[in-house]
Amino acid sequence: xxxxxxxxxxxxxxxxxxxxxxxxxxxxxxxxxxxxxxxxxxxxxxxxxxxxxxxxxxxxxxxxxxxxxxxxxxxxxxxxxxxxxxxxxxxxxxxxxxxxxxxxxxxxxxxxxxxxxxxxxxxxxxxxxxxxxxxxxxxxxxxxxxxxxxxxxxxxxxxxxxxxxxxxxxxxxxxxxxxxxxxxxxxxxxxxxxxxxxxxxxxxxxxxxxxxxxxxxxxxxxxxxxxxxxxxxxxxxxxxxxxxxxxxxxxxxxxxxxxxxxxxxxxxxxxxxxxxxxxxxxxxxxxxxxxxxxxxxxxxx
Numbered sequence: 001x002x003x004x005x006x007x008x009x010x011x012x013x014x015x016x017x018x019x020x021x022x023x024x025x026x027x028x029x030x031x032x033x034x035x036x037x038x039x040x041x042x043x044x045x046x047x048x049x050x051x052x053x054x055x056x057x058x059x060x061x062x063x064x065x066x067x068x069x070x071x072x073x074x075x076x077x078x079x080x081x082x083x084x085x086x087x088x089x090x091x092x093x094x095x096x097x098x099x100x101x102x103x104x105x106x107x108x109x110x111x112x113x114x115x116x117x118x119x120x121x122x123x124x125x126x127x128x129x130x131x132x133x134x135x136x137x138x139x140x141x142x143x144x145x146x147x148x149x150x151x152x153x154x155x156x157x158x159x160x161x162x163x164x165x166x167x168x169x170x171x172x173x174x175x176x177x178x179x180x181x182x183x184x185x186x187x188x189x190x191x192x193x194x195x196x197x198x199x200x201x202x203x204x205x206x207x208x209x210x211x212x213x214x215x216x217x218x219x220x221x222x223x224x225x226x227x228x229x230x231x232x233x234x235x236x237x238x239x240x241x242x243x244x245x246x247x248x249x250x251x252x253x254x255x256x257x258x259x260x261x262x263x264x265x266x267x268x269x270x271x272x273x274x275x276x277x278x279x280x281x282x283x284x285x286x287x288x289x290x291x292x293x294x295x296x297x298x299x300x301x
Contacts, residue, residue, distance in 0.1 A: 040083065041179065047152075063161060067199065071197060073268075077187055083181050092189075202227060
């Protein structure tokens with residue numbers, strides 16, 4: 001049940017960020033990095049408020065958290081923001097028709113030496129800020145991501161948990177996680193062909209270049225599913241079983257083989273530079289059903 005709840009909060013969290021972006025953008029009549037940063041902060045504060053109201057009845061809510069990856073195209077510019085280790089990769093094509101993958105986001109994961117060094121610098125008085133357990137670097141020996149929406153028990157002492165999986169060895173001195181997003185902005189060009197947004201489960205088994213090559217060299221229909229299958233086949237190969245074996249595994253068993261995988265591929269056909277245009281209607285999808293979303297930027301210039 002915990003994984004299903006985490007998936008729910010991940011879906012809702014990212015959707016709430018988009019709603020806040022819409023509201024703040026309307027107030028300021030523009031979209032910018034400051035608007036997106038404000039939306040992340042508002043989402044975090046809103047979630048912490050929910051935790052505060054529910055904690056006495058359901059303490060486990062303090063352990064609920066989510067990565068969040070948002071991409072917006074506005075006036076020919078691409079704006080990306082993320083917390084956690086979901087990743088955005090841009091596929092561009094040169095004169096030789098060879099695709100080049102460019103990672104646009106920073107992986108906020110303790111497996112990165114840069115992240116570990118940042119944490120040690122911020123928490124120089126805490127020898128256990130990053131601990132390697134069973135070959136995996138974790139913050140306080142518990143969690144891999146250094147930035148997230150939620151995970152209140154690692155941000156506020158009042159939400160500490162007496163549950164073995166989430167119990168800290170000593171009281172929290174200061175927040176060890178943050179919801180401050182990393183931001184990236186660039187002008188899109190004609191040779192920028194597609195974007196891949198995916199959770200870390202995909203990138204554990206496919207490199208940026210491998211994923212971009214799959215998108216570039218295959219039909220568009222079902223391309224996200226093709227990326228998923230490629231990742232699952234590689235995960236199966238690593239543990240010396242077949243792809244069909246993976247599909248037969250139950251949810252709990254599959255977790256031992258691969259992490260959850262979410263993939264979105266966006267083709268940039270409508271983007272032609274600063275004077276280009278993009279479709280005015282955005283979409284959200286749940287359970288393979290696509291319906292019009294409420295992400296409406298009408299009136300923002």
